[in-house]
Amino acid sequence: MAGVNMEDIEFRETNLDRIAKSWSLAMGYSHERIQKVHDLTDEEMRHAANEGHVVLETVCLFIHSSIKRAQFKLPCDFWSILLHEFGIVVYPSAMTEAVDLHGVNVDKTFTDCYHGHIVMLGRRRSNGPPPCPFEYLRQPPPVYKKNTSDEEGSDTDETDSGIGCEKCCDGCAQD
Numbered sequence: 001m002a003g004v005n006m007e008d009i010e011f012r013e014t015n016l017d018r019i020a021k022s023w024s025l026a027m028g029y030s031h032e033r034i035q036k037v038h039d040l041t042d043e044e045m046r047h048a049a050n051e052g053h054v055v056l057e058t059v060c061l062f063i064h065s066s067i068k069r070a071q072f073k074l075p076c077d078f079w080s081i082l083l084h085e086f087g088i089v090v091y092p093s094a095m096t097e098a099v100d101l102h103g104v105n106v107d108k109t110f111t112d113c114y115h116g117h118i119v120m121l122g123r124r125r126s127n128g129p130p131p132c133p134f135e136y137l138r139q140p141p142p143v144y145k146k147n148t149s150d151e152e153g154s155d156t157d158e159t160d161s162g163i164g165c166e167k168c169c170d171g172c173a174q175d
Helices: 006-038 042-050 053-067 076-086 133-138
Strands: 088-090 118-120 148-151 154-156
Touching (some): 006 053, 042 053, 053 076, 053 088, 053 118, 076 088, 076 133
Antiparallel strands (some): 088 118
C-alpha cells in the first residue's frame, strides 16, 4: 500500500474510540437534561428519543464541549452522517459564534442555546431511537471482488456488501 501509513490508521481508530466514548457520555447527560428541563415521563422521554431529540441535544453538547474547544477533530463523514441519517445540520456559526448558556440545566437545553446554529430538519422514520453516528463510521466498506465473465459479453458482479438494498433503506425502488 503505497502512501498509506498504518500508524495513522491505528491512531485514527484510537481517536475514534476516544471520540465515541466522549459521545456516549454526552448522550447520557443529554438524556438526563432533556428529561429534567422538560419534566418528561419515561414514556414521553422514549418518544423524544425515538424522534431524535436526544441525538440533537447530544450534537449540541458535543459541539459545545468537545469540538469548539478543539478536543477532537471529527472525520468528514461524521457531518454527512448527521445530515443524511439524522437530518441534523450544523451551520458554521455553531463553531464560530458565542452562545448564551444562561439557564442550561434549569430551564434550557443545549438545543435551545444552539437554536438556529444546529437544527434538525427531519430524520428517517424508524420504530426505535436513531443509532449512534459512530456505528456508521465503524462499518467496514463493502467487500469487493473483481467482476467475472460467465459468458462472452455477460458480466456478473461478485460484490458482496453483506446487505441487500431491502435492508439498507425502505424507499429504494426495486426492479
